[in-house]
Amino acid sequence: MPTDHPFDVDALAADLREFLGERLSTSAAICEQHGQDESFHPCAPPDLVAFAQSTEDVAQIVKLCARYKAPVIAFGAGTALEGHVNAIHGGVCIDLSPMDAVLEVRAEDMDVTVQAGVRRRQLEEHLRDTGLHFPVDPGADATLGGMAATGASGTTTLRYGAMQENVLTAKVVLADGSIVQVGSRARKSSAGYNLLHLLIGSEGTLGIITELTLRLYGRPEVEASGVCAFDTVQNMVDAVTFAIQSEIPLARMELMDELAIYAVNMYAGLENEVAPTLFLEFHGTPASVADDQKRFAEISQEFGGKGFRAASSPEERKKLWRARHEALYAAKSFNPGKKGLITDVCVPISKLAQSIADTRKDFDEHGILAAVIGHVGDGNYHTTLWVEPGDEAALKTAEGAVTRMVERAIAVGGTCTGEHGIGLGKRLFLQKEHHSAMPMMRAIKKALDPDNIMNPGKVISL
Amino acid sequence: MPTDHPFDVDALAADLREFLGERLSTSAAICEQHGQDESFHPCAPPDLVAFAQSTEDVAQIVKLCARYKAPVIAFGAGTALEGHVNAIHGGVCIDLSPMDAVLEVRAEDMDVTVQAGVRRRQLEEHLRDTGLHFPVDPGADATLGGMAATGASGTTTLRYGAMQENVLTAKVVLADGSIVQVGSRARKSSAGYNLLHLLIGSEGTLGIITELTLRLYGRPEVEASGVCAFDTVQNMVDAVTFAIQSEIPLARMELMDELAIYAVNMYAGLENEVAPTLFLEFHGTPASVADDQKRFAEISQEFGGKGFRAASSPEERKKLWRARHEALYAAKSFNPGKKGLITDVCVPISKLAQSIADTRKDFDEHGILAAVIGHVGDGNYHTTLWVEPGDEAALKTAEGAVTRMVERAIAVGGTCTGEHGIGLGKRLFLQKEHHSAMPMMRAIKKALDPDNIMNPGKVISL
Numbered sequence: 026m027p028t029d030h031p032f033d034v035d036a037l038a039a040d041l042r043e044f045l046g047e048r049l050s051t052s053a054a055i056c057e058q059h060g061q062d063e064s065f066h067p068c069a070p071p072d073l074v075a076f077a078q079s080t081e082d083v084a085q086i087v088k089l090c091a092r093y094k095a096p097v098i099a100f101g102a103g104t105a106l107e108g109h110v111n112a113i114h115g116g117v118c119i120d121l122s123p124m125d126a127v128l129e130v131r132a133e134d135m136d137v138t139v140q141a142g143v144r145r146r147q148l149e150e151h152l153r154d155t156g157l158h159f160p161v162d163p164g165a166d167a168t169l170g171g172m173a174a175t176g177a178s179g180t181t182t183l184r185y186g187a188m189q190e191n192v193l194t195a196k197v198v199l200a201d202g203s204i205v206q207v208g209s210r211a212r213k214s215s216a217g218y219n220l221l222h223l224l225i226g227s228e229g230t231l232g233i234i235t236e237l238t239l240r241l242y243g244r245p246e247v248e249a250s251g252v253c254a255f256d257t258v259q260n261m262v263d264a265v266t267f268a269i270q271s272e273i274p275l276a277r278m279e280l281m282d283e284l285a286i287y288a289v290n291m292y293a294g295l296e297n298e299v300a301p302t303l304f305l306e307f308h309g310t311p312a313s314v315a316d317d318q319k320r321f322a323e324i325s326q327e328f329g330g331k332g333f334r335a336a337s338s339p340e341e342r343k344k345l346w347r348a349r350h351e352a353l354y355a356a357k358s359f360n361p362g363k364k365g366l367i368t369d370v371c372v373p374i375s376k377l378a379q380s381i382a383d384t385r386k387d388f389d390e391h392g393i394l395a396a397v398i399g400h401v402g403d404g405n406y407h408t409t410l411w412v413e414p415g416d417e418a419a420l421k422t423a424e425g426a427v428t429r430m431v432e433r434a435i436a437v438g439g440t441c442t443g444e445h446g447i448g449l450g451k452r453l454f455l456q457k458e459h460h461s462a463m464p465m466m467r468a469i470k471k472a473l474d475p476d477n478i479m480n481p482g483k484v485i486s487l
Numbered sequence: 488m489p490t491d492h493p494f495d496v497d498a499l500a501a502d503l504r505e506f507l508g509e510r511l512s513t514s515a516a517i518c519e520q521h522g523q524d525e526s527f528h529p530c531a532p533p534d535l536v537a538f539a540q541s542t543e544d545v546a547q548i549v550k551l552c553a554r555y556k557a558p559v560i561a562f563g564a565g566t567a568l569e570g571h572v573n574a575i576h577g578g579v580c581i582d583l584s585p586m587d588a589v590l591e592v593r594a595e596d597m598d599v600t601v602q603a604g605v606r607r608r609q610l611e612e613h614l615r616d617t618g619l620h621f622p623v624d625p626g627a628d629a630t631l632g633g634m635a636a637t638g639a640s641g642t643t644t645l646r647y648g649a650m651q652e653n654v655l656t657a658k659v660v661l662a663d664g665s666i667v668q669v670g671s672r673a674r675k676s677s678a679g680y681n682l683l684h685l686l687i688g689s690e691g692t693l694g695i696i697t698e699l700t701l702r703l704y705g706r707p708e709v710e711a712s713g714v715c716a717f718d719t720v721q722n723m724v725d726a727v728t729f730a731i732q733s734e735i736p737l738a739r740m741e742l743m744d745e746l747a748i749y750a751v752n753m754y755a756g757l758e759n760e761v762a763p764t765l766f767l768e769f770h771g772t773p774a775s776v777a778d779d780q781k782r783f784a785e786i787s788q789e790f791g792g793k794g795f796r797a798a799s800s801p802e803e804r805k806k807l808w809r810a811r812h813e814a815l816y817a818a819k820s821f822n823p824g825k826k827g828l829i830t831d832v833c834v835p836i837s838k839l840a841q842s843i844a845d846t847r848k849d850f851d852e853h854g855i856l857a858a859v860i861g862h863v864g865d866g867n868y869h870t871t872l873w874v875e876p877g878d879e880a881a882l883k884t885a886e887g888a889v890t891r892m893v894e895r896a897i898a899v900g901g902t903c904t905g906e907h908g909i910g911l912g913k914r915l916f917l918q919k920e921h922h923s924a925m926p927m928m929r930a931i932k933k934a935l936d937p938d939n940i941m942n943p944g945k946v947i948s949l
Contacts, residue, residue: 133836157732178675189684211900212865213833213862215908216917216920217946222685312778405674439671440671441678442677447679462668472933
């Protein structure tokens with residue numbers, strides 16, 4: 026398989042311009058803009074950027090790229106975190122952001138069909154008066170196509186699942202430019218191979234998602250919050266484990282460690298106790314939420330919680346959650362001008378407290394100052410290691426710490442990434458985690474993209 | 488690709504016997520027994536039956552079959568419904584039922600690792616004292632490996648999901664005899680292609696699942712029931728739709744139409760009102776279940792329900808659900824000696840009432856007497872058409888009715904099977920439903936099983 030891609034850029038550009046006209050850009054600024062996401066991976070601009078307005082546009086662009094054996098990279102909002110969109114072999118970036126139509130809301134079926142370029146907040150706005158909502162929330166205002174392609178999840182996964190559980194159908198353009206429809210609007214189907222889930226999280230290496238139908242949920246009558254500090258992360262995890270076993274249907278359960286709380290206090294003038302702190306959200310009816318809050322308060326007390334504070338009014342909730350929402354800004358403000366090496370792992374919940382403790386110890390031993398924030402109910406946690414641009418020694422130290430963090434996670438039955446994906450940054454870790462399955466992944470990639478034109482070099486290095 | 492499989496049975500048998508000894512059977516009775524499931528598809532016995540005791544056994548058997556290019560068919564409990572195990576090209580049936588060890592329950596992580604031959608009720612029994620349960624319930628006492636391979640679901644899918652949502656990892660033997668581990672015990676992972684979901688529901692055509700880790704749930708503190716008859720199926724579906732939009736976390740929601748109720752009344756001497764009837768189950772705490780029952784009672788009244796009866800004690804619940812549990816026996820008792828052509832479809836819920844009405848009308852026009860039973864919250868319904876063995880005209884009539892039922896389901900955005908799978912019976916329908924995706928399915932099959940030895944002729948006909 027080719028690893029670099031010599032192709033005739035000018036000839037391809039001429040062919041593309043013929044039907045795209047102004048919607049093909051060769052401007053260096055535009056290409057730069059499309060050559061990186063929000064990660065620390067260096068910008069790798071594509072040769073050309075094509076703005077697609079329809080599935081047929083995408084199919085036509087891919088067909089031409091296939092003819093020239095030129096790389097094709099799909100681009101949404103550019104909010105990925107592992108270099109997913111960086112055009113390391115050049116080629117054509119297809120910007121799907123003009124495909125931003127919400128095509129159909131079916132309130133009775135509780136689903137919605139959107140073009141891939143619709144953003145999460147735009148959909149939220151669109152659904153405002155329907156009594157329905159789409160709950161997957163990775164934080165960033167990503168496009169829904171990008172969220173599907175990277176298998177995004179976030180703070181509400183515990184209750185509502187990740188993208189995988191919430192995409193019902195997808196229209197996809199494959200490496201030969203053919204258009205396929207996968208999945209079903211029926212809530213269950215055992216009809217044939219699950220191509221939908223193969224494509225979700227494949228990061229544009231098997232096909233480009235251009236349209237998707239998403240599952241919606243009734244907007245909860247009541248949304249309430251709670252905050253509770255704990256002596257130790259272990260106690261917090263024990264409380265959370267017991268709450269899950271007790272089937273308390275928590276909507277969000279977010280961990281911030283001491284360092285994260287300290288940073289936010291300093292940044293925003295807050296006075297939270299500097300201790301591992303759990304932020305909770307409850308969705309339901311007035312009766313069920315009151316019951317859930319009461320049960321959780323009892324559990325937290327039993328496991329050494331330092332007092333559970335509940336809040337139901339929007340103002341109170343905002344106040345309680347403020348520390349969590351300010352976390353990224355706080356971290357950035359303490360590291361002006363630095364680049365953040367953002368990473369995540371996910372482990373079985375019984376291993377979470379030890380995993381975080383080991384990571385903290387490793388950071389301390391290497392003089393790394395980095396807070397830990399986590400989706401504790403899923404066993405998933407994040408950290409950002411700040412590095413001065415150009416400081417190769419610091420970068421090496423940070424990369425070493427990430428490597429050890431990931432290796433420890435894999436060793437206890439966890440995964441090298443819970444939600445950020447493989448992209449460029451975790452290809453070697455993928456091979457460590459799934460060594461027996463790599464030939465199967467490669468066989469599928471080769472069968473569906475024999476010339477390796479779809480986002481080449483990402484996920485699996487061929 | 489070969490569609491029939493000439494191979495040297497005697498030479499393969501000799502090679503297999505060398506390491507399997509007594510665990511290889513050539514007995515006609517054993518082969519017959521392994522040549523069919525619970526469907527109407529005629530028995531097609533394999534040439535040989537191999538009883539596997541370990542993943543390594545399975546790998547070794549598949550390796551030998553690969554050398555001889557002989558078909559390999561995995562067999563669990565034989566409870567499938569579309570001819571999944573019928574050895575239409577002969578070959579070797581691998582019976583996994585000796586692999587029935589529950590390997591490890593991890594209460595803290597709420598998961599369990601089992602060999603593929605463990606049966607659903609055996610696991611239930613094993614978990615009795617843990618406070619945990621595995622909720623996927625297709626009715627039959629299937630093996631968990633078989634349930635994963637066919638993507639089983641059932642009455643609790645609404646609340647707990649199907650096999651897809653509840654298998655965390657699988658050990659799988661591929662067509663070349665290699666052993667791969669897919670998935671992760673971490674609750675979330677975005678590490679590479681989702682091979683796990685590709686294998687779940689692939690019906691043994693891409694690999695043989697030998698071991699799996701399943702997600703467990705806290706056993707609900709309270710399980711309560713409810714029954715409510717409605718004037719029309721449409722009113723019932725409207726009530727159910729509203730209940731789901733209101734996020735009432737119902738555990739089961741089963742529909743029986745008038746004919747099903749009538750048959751059960753006759754069979755078991757019950758006195759249920761002959762009307763479309765909804766059977767419900769609520770899981771939760773005393774407070775949440777009382778709240779859910781109250782809310783559902785109000786909703787059912789609003790949508791023309793004929794009085795909601797609640798029940799919480801085990802005896803009351805059993806009494807209320809008796810009609811549902813007796814349904815299959817009732818149907819069988821009215822059709823002595825006949826073969827049941829069992830089928831299912833699944834449609835978006837807004838189309839469910841019309842779909843059932845159209846099916847009823849079609850049955851009436853063709854003189855078919857068949858009840859409809861459904862997992863109404865999922866839009867999934869079942870029917871069994873009874874045919875006298877040898878009555879070709881009746882079989883043709885029944886098959887015609889199934890064809891029209893499936894085609895109508897596909898036409899309204901539904902699927903040709905919600906949970907029974909493709910097997911032999913629905914291969915043509917799969918092509919109708921997923922015509923644009925068939926080349927992609929075929930490319931994957933060809934990449935992973937180039938000699939077409941894994942359960943050949945099933946799912947996709949090559």
